[in-house]
Amino acid sequence: MMISARAYGDNGKMKEHHYTGPVEHKFSPYAFNGGTVLAVAGEDFALVASDTRLSEGYSIHSRDSPKCYKLTDTTVIGCSGFHGDCLTLTKIIEARLKMYKHSNNKSMTSGAIAAMLSTILYGKRFFPYYVYNIIGGLDEEGRGAVYSFDPVGSYQRDTYKAGGSASAMLQPLLDNQIGFKNMENVEQLPLTLEKAVQLVKDVFISAAERDVYTGDALKICIITKEGIREEIVPLRKD
Amino acid sequence: MALSNVLEPAGSGFNFENSTRNIVLENGSEEGKIKAPKPMKTGTTIAGVVYKDGVVLGADTRATSEEVVADKMCAKIHYIAPNIYCCGAGTAADTEKTTDMLSSNLTIFSMNSGRNPRVVMAVNILQDMLFRYRGMIGAHLILGGVDCTGSHLYTVGPYGSMDKVPYLAMGSGKLPAMGILEDRFKGNMDLEEAKALVSDAIHAGIMSDLGSGNNIDLCVITKEGVDYIRPHRESIYNYKRQAKYKYKPGTTPVLNKTVNQLELVHETVQMMETAGSS
Numbered sequence A: 001m002m003i004s005a006r007a008y009g010d011n012g013k014m015k016e017h018h019y020t021g022p023v024e025h026k027f028s029p030y031a032f033n034g035g036t037v038l039a040v041a042g043e044d045f046a047l048v049a050s051d052t053r054l055s056e057g058y059s060i061h062s063r064d065s066p067k068c069y070k071l072t073d074t075t076v077i078g079c080s081g082f083h084g085d086c087l088t089l090t091k092i093i094e095a096r097l098k099m100y101k102h103s104n105n106k107s108m109t110s111g112a113i114a115a116m117l118s119t120i121l122y123g124k125r126f127f128p129y130y131v132y133n134i135i136g137g138l139d140e141e142g143r144g145a146v147y148s149f150d151p152v153g154s155y156q157r158d159t160y161k162a163g164g165s166a167s168a169m170l171q172p173l174l175d176n177q178i179g180f181k182n183m184e185n186v187e188q189l190p191l192t193l194e195k196a197v198q199l200v201k202d203v204f205i206s207a208a209e210r211d212v213y214t215g216d217a218l219k220i221c222i223i224t225k226e227g228i229r230e231e232i233v234p235l236r237k238d
Numbered sequence B: 001m002a003l004s005n006v007l008e009p010a011g012s013g014f015n016f017e018n019s020t021r022n023i024v025l026e027n028g029s030e031e032g033k034i035k036a037p038k039p040m041k042t043g044t045t046i047a048g049v050v051y052k053d054g055v056v057l058g059a060d061t062r063a064t065s066e067e068v069v070a071d072k073m074c075a076k077i078h079y080i081a082p083n084i085y086c087c088g089a090g091t092a093a094d095t096e097k098t099t100d101m102l103s104s105n106l107t108i109f110s111m112n113s114g115r116n117p118r119v120v121m122a123v124n125i126l127q128d129m130l131f132r133y134r135g136m137i138g139a140h141l142i143l144g145g146v147d148c149t150g151s152h153l154y155t156v157g158p159y160g161s162m163d164k165v166p167y168l169a170m171g172s173g174k175l176p177a178m179g180i181l182e183d184r185f186k187g188n189m190d191l192e193e194a195k196a197l198v199s200d201a202i203h204a205g206i207m208s209d210l211g212s213g214n215n216i217d218l219c220v221i222t223k224e225g226v227d228y229i230r231p232h233r234e235s236i237y238n239y240k241r242q243a244k245y246k247y248k249p250g251t252t253p254v255l256n257k258t259v260n261q262l263e264l265v266h267e268t269v270q271m272m273e274t275a276g277s278s
Helices: A083-104 A110-123 A167-177 A193-210 B019-026 B092-113 B119-132 B174-184 B191-208
Strands: A005-008 A014-017 A036-041 A046-051 A054-056 A059-062 A068-072 A075-081 A131-138 A144-149 A155-158 A160-164 A217-224 A227-234 B046-051 B054-060 B063-065 B068-071 B077-081 B084-090 B139-147 B150-156 B162-164 B167-170 B216-222 B226-233
Touching: A036 A075, A036 A131, A036 A144, A036 A167, A036 A193, A046 A068, A046 A075, A046 A131, A046 A144, A046 A193, A068 A083, A068 A131, A068 A217, A075 A083, A075 A110, A075 A160, A075 A217, A083 A110, A083 A131, A110 A131, A110 A144, A110 A155, A131 A160, A131 A217, A144 A160, A160 A167, A167 A193, A193 A217, A193 A227, A193 B068, B046 B084, B046 B139, B046 B150, B046 B174, B046 B191, B054 B084, B054 B139, B054 B150, B054 B191, B077 B092, B077 B139, B084 B092, B084 B119, B084 B216, B092 B119, B092 B139, B119 B139, B119 B150, B139 B167, B139 B216, B150 B167, B167 B174, B174 B191, B191 B216, B191 B226
Parallel strands: none
Antiparallel strands: A005 A014, A036 A046, A036 A160, A046 A217, A054 A059, A068 A075, A075 A131, A131 A144, A144 A155, A217 A227, B046 B054, B046 B167, B054 B216, B063 B068, B077 B084, B084 B139, B139 B150, B150 B162, B216 B226
């Protein structure tokens, strides 16, 4: 009945096309599966949070697909973007971690994992992993560390970073609440674990309101010297 | 009224003056490539069902601009005539303006002829207009109403196609909604059953489709009148933020302050004739 058909565009998002003549269809090796990841570093803790929705176009593949992967007792990585590349990349990282442990008889530190990931990503500079990575963990001195990456391996150490589909909505709010940017006459208290967790929950509730790819549930991995603790919070399912 | 001397009167139909300029801008030099602003689409689930005494129309309330939710409580069931309402999916501006124009045309007809418009008239006018614009108007509509010949439900597509059906869903969430309708629809349902069916169909669209969400609006049209229920079912997801994000006065840094004193040059008082003046 309707001639206009909906098709997936190059990046997996919905694209409408009118039939105006022969159309060349290109095969795209990438798809965009949505999802948002966030990491915050404190004095003696780190948080890595992600939503659990896996989508493509306007459909939902899964409501329970978290994007945080535990690497060692002190490091968690959050990956969002193309799910196929996320899975392969985490497999490769885990294999390299094992190899390091067998050769050097100790676990990799957060900083070492970050440097290694940068090399792995740059190795595919001309056919990149379509993944936005954020590593959160404790450094050798027990302080919180966050490393954020771009798809081809450029990275830096941050105090907080948001990545994925709702990153543009979350990052300015974090800049204001954690970095105290654009504010004057405000008492700059150091960030406690309770305040950080509450901030992350609030920020994801807001992101789920306005970003269609974020929702279903929020998984927070809290990394302290005691170990890694998980918290799951429901988000909008519509 | 002074403006009508300054501006040219608007011609009829679409204005294509800027199309060559837009093509030049989009295909311009590599650094200067400018993308045209994308129109807001409703990315919707709408549904309609004919029951024993009339028609029930339903719609979700989310409007999206690609991946961002632009409006959480937008009204997608538009008034056409006292006995005809229309749900619209597709480009938001197109559905608004098309249904507005249709409504105006039918009001003029009612005044001229002294009769209530029939649903089939509304459909014919819509079909005519959308076909004439060759699909450039992205309006996918479900029209429902009750007139002297009975209760009717029609769908009109953006290219001008038309279909008369007992139940229907449209929009990006039509597939899940149609699943529910196909499963539970039967002829001559009573009111509560019909409302529950449409509401569940829209709910399926809301849960399975990312372009639909938030609340459900319903519109029940019978011979006696119209019951516009907005919202029929509110979204159960109202997670509140735990902290208050309020800023005390003085938080925003003031970088610079300039004061321009406005000088009073000349003052005139003009008396106006107002109807019913004291």
